[in-house]
Amino acid sequence: MDRGLVAVIGGTGMNQWPGLEIEQRLEIETPYGLPSAALLDGRVYGTRAIFLARHGEGHKIPPHCINYRANLWALREAGVKQVVAIAAVGGIAPWFAPGDIAVPADLIDYTWGRAHTYSDGGAGAELHHVEFTEPYAPGLRRRLIAAADASSTPLAGEGVLAVTQGPRLETVAEIRRLAQDGCDMVGMTGMPEAALARELGLDYACLAVSVNWAAGVQGLGDIHAEIAQSIESGMAKVRAVLQQALP
Numbered sequence: 001m002d003r004g005l006v007a008v009i010g011g012t013g014m015n016q017w018p019g020l021e022i023e024q025r026l027e028i029e030t031p032y033g034l035p036s037a038a039l040l041d042g043r044v045y046g047t048r049a050i051f052l053a054r055h056g057e058g059h060k061i062p063p064h065c066i067n068y069r070a071n072l073w074a075l076r077e078a079g080v081k082q083v084v085a086i087a088a089v090g091g092i093a094p095w096f097a098p099g100d101i102a103v104p105a106d107l108i109d110y111t112w113g114r115a116h117t118y119s120d121g122g123a124g125a126e127l128h129h130v131e132f133t134e135p136y137a138p139g140l141r142r143r144l145i146a147a148a149d150a151s152s153t154p155l156a157g158e159g160v161l162a163v164t165q166g167p168r169l170e171t172v173a174e175i176r177r178l179a180q181d182g183c184d185m186v187g188m189t190g191m192p193e194a195a196l197a198r199e200l201g202l203d204y205a206c207l208a209v210s211v212n213w214a215a216g217v218q219g220l221g222d223i224h225a226e227i228a229q230s231i232e233s234g235m236a237k238v239r240a241v242l243q244q245a246l247p
């Protein structure tokens with residue numbers, strides 16, 4: 001079955017994709033400006049795929065300054081149909097410990113002030129109220145979950161992703177509020193990325209990697225030390241799932 005060209009958007013801990021044999025670098029200018037980096041078009045595990053470093057090649061672009069509109073637009077220009085977003089997050093739910101991975105089923109957007117839609121009233125822009133009942137493409141989510149199973153990579157769960165503005169981490173009270181809202185994990189880049197993909201008709205799903213306990217969830221630990229300790233084991237799981245999911 002031809003599922004269409006897949007792109008992986010890598011974030012913190014996955015600024016490049018080891019194993020991707022790069023065949024060409026696509027520098028794509030969009031009506032919204034330049035994407036975070038050149039799209040790396042190549043082969044991974046024998047399958048053509050595209051990689052985009054969300055924070056730029058030197059990992060310098062903070063979450064609220066990422067040109068999400070240009071990123072998704074450029075991927076569509078390159079012929080991408082499906083996007084797997086890798087997101088380093090803080091675990092809120094007790095089941096989502098540092099080093100674990102999950103395929104979130106839903107999200108809550110707490111970001112503000114980001115260029116979050118193509119329906120911006122600009123010349124030629126049409127008004128679309130895209131449906132977002134299920135923000136992640138069910139078929140692509142199922143494929144990631146099945147790939148985790150087939151590669152014997154433990155998946156901690158599904159859950160709800162809170163997307164905060166950053167770049168600072170949260171306070172204990174903020175995390176308590178997110179937990180009360182029903183959020184299981186918290187990251188800074190999941191929106192408007194997911195909504196823009198939907199506006200462009202791209203299938204989009206997220207592989208979330210817990211890299212720390214969110215503020216106050218397990219006492220007052222050193223979050224940066226936790227991240228340094230857990231990020232590599234989490235990203236190894238991501239690579240195992242991608243290897244199974246892609247061909």
Ligand code: HPA
Pocket residue numbers: 088089090091164169170186187188211212213214215
């Ligand atoms: N909060 C928000 N974003 C994050 C975190 C966190 O604790 N960890 C990694 N990204």
